[in-house]
Amino acid sequence: DLSYLHVFEYSERKGTKAAGFEGKVKETEKKKRSKLLHQLSELKHRQFVDKNLNQVRSVLIESKKSGAWLHGFSDNYIKISVPYEQQMVNNIFDVKLKFWNEETKSVLAEIVK
Structure with missing residues (x-):
């Protein structure tokens, strides 16, 4: 596909x-x-x-680009947004993909702990 x-x-x-x-x-x-x-x-x-959506994917958090959100791309190249935490930049995390954000053209996700 x-x-x-x-x-x-x-x-x-x-x-x-x-x-x-x-x-x-x-x-x-x-x-x-x-x-x-x-x-x-x-x-x-x-x-x-x-x-x-609702799957867990690995994401490289690349940068802080929009206010309180960090952005990166999943291992299958989906643009991801997660809440900002400085120590996350340039690191790989597992995240759960929650829902599509039309404004940012990205999936809002949460870190899996």
């Missing part, structure tokens, strides 16, 4: 074979396709996150 799509619009490069191709895709069509793929990526990512 795909859980994330890295989407970008193709841009022509001078001197490449593709630069000489006929029937180029119009910019408006590129933007339309890109938007659809971004929407699909968001849907697939949320489905993946939802499957992982």
Whole structure:
């Protein structure tokens, strides 16, 4: 199952074979396709996150970025937010994934002790 799509619009490069191709895709069509793929990526990512809620995952706590929250990524690359404690930065902890926070686009989690 795909859980994330890295989407970008193709841009022509001078001197490449593709630069000489006929029937180029119009910019408006590129933007339309890109938007659809971004929407699909968001849907697939949320489905993946939802499957992982209430599970325990390892997380590397990377930094303090928003007020009282620390952020990091789980071992399966889900963005995690946990309550701030200075000694947690640059360490790996087991956390229980609680719920999705749309504002921060991350899962709020609690440290498993």
